[in-house]
Amino acid sequence: MxxxxxxxxxxxxxxxxxxxxxxxxxxxxxxxxxxxxxxxxxxxxxxxxxxxxxxxxxxxxxxxxxxxxxxxxxxGVGVYSLQADHLERLGQIARPHLERLRDELGETANMGILVGREVAYVDIVESTHAVRLAARPRDRDALHCTALGKAILARMPLEAAEKLVGERFSPRTERTILSWPALRDDLDRVRAQGYAVDDEENEIGGRCIAVPIPIESPRIAISVSSVTPRLPMDKVPVVAARLRAVAAVIAEEAAGL
The missing domain is CATH 1.10.10.10 (Winged helix-like DNA-binding domain superfamily/Winged helix DNA-binding domain)
Incomplete structure (x- = not known):
């Protein structure tokens, strides 16, 4: 027995x-x-x-x-706890660059990470303007209607991006993308031009430009957000070029982590 x-x-x-x-x-x-x-x-x-x-x-x-x-x-963001030290050090590297972006452009600078099927804000350096767009750290947003979300999706294979968003196309404004074919076309543009734009798709009166940080893990991006009068479409490529340069520096400084 x-x-x-x-x-x-x-x-x-x-x-x-x-x-x-x-x-x-x-x-x-x-x-x-x-x-x-x-x-x-x-x-x-x-x-x-x-x-x-x-x-x-x-x-x-x-x-x-x-x-x-x-x-x-x-x-929660703790799903990345196995990479917690890495993510914390990445945030320490990125923070001064986000602060310089805010000071240089006068607008809110953000960093977001993919958590589940949403983008979570892990750092925000707010604009000093009385009227501004600003989320709070640990806030979540959908992938399909945010510049951060689309920048993250654009670095993924199309099949993986489609599986991730599924049929979750809830409207936030009348300009929100509401189908996979439309989002796929937008992601093609993101890849071609090197940056993503949220043109009043998440909030009426708000515009945001984002670029991915070119590292393998975690899936992460930075952005600048503002109200539309202060960020007209003809200014978007200039802001995007600055974001791409900053993202490249962050990736280079993070290479040794």
């Missing part, structure tokens, strides 16, 4: 806990956005109380974020 070591039950439940944790993370990753506690519990075959306990631990470790005071959850 076989005997059990004292830790067998612990190991067994530990494995199950890891599996359930992975199930929750996989479900959130596949969703591309916030998912309710009820939906997560159902998808993973867990009681809501158990799902909530797992999620609370993941929230504490920044792998998952709770959306406000709701019972909705989404992937």
């Amino acid at each position: 076989a005997t059990e070591a004292p830790g067998d039950d612990v190991n067994l439940y530990g494995i199950r806990a890891v599996e359930r944790t992975c199930d929750l993370l996989d479900t959130l990753a596949a969703s591309g956005g916030p998912v309710s506690l009820t939906a997560l519990a159902k998808a993973c075959g867990l009681p809501k109380t158990s799902a909530f306990r797992y999620l609370s631990t993941l929230v504490a470790r920044n792998y998952v974020e709770r959306v406000g005071d709701s019972n909705d959850f989404r992937l």
Whole structure:
């Protein structure tokens, strides 16, 4: 008759806990956005109380974020924790360049990273103008209607980009791209010209130019955002050229990380 070591039950439940944790993370990753506690519990075959306990631990470790005071959850920036030191050092390298961009152009400079199926703002240097566009660090935006998102998508193979955005084309304004063929054409333009533009697609009255930082990982981009009167379309190529130069310097300085 076989005997059990004292830790067998612990190991067994530990494995199950890891599996359930992975199930929750996989479900959130596949969703591309916030998912309710009820939906997560159902998808993973867990009681809501158990799902909530797992999620609370993941929230504490920044792998998952709770959306406000709701019972909705989404992937957190901690999913990059295995690269946390790398990302932190990359941010330290980029910060002075973003500050110089803000000072030189007088507009808000941003850095965003791909998290799940959204772009998350990891650093923002705000314009000093009273009227300005500015998100907050850790805010999220959709990929299809933001310059940061499109800059990130444009560096990916088309098949991967299409799979990532799926059919998630929620309208933000009357100018938002709402289909994959239209987005694919826009991504072709991004590749050809070397920069992405959000022309009032995410917010009426706002315009944003972004370029990817040419590194393999993480998928990351920088941008400059402003209100349309201060950033007319004829100024976009000039700002884009400055962004490309800064992105190249950041990539070069980050090469040794």
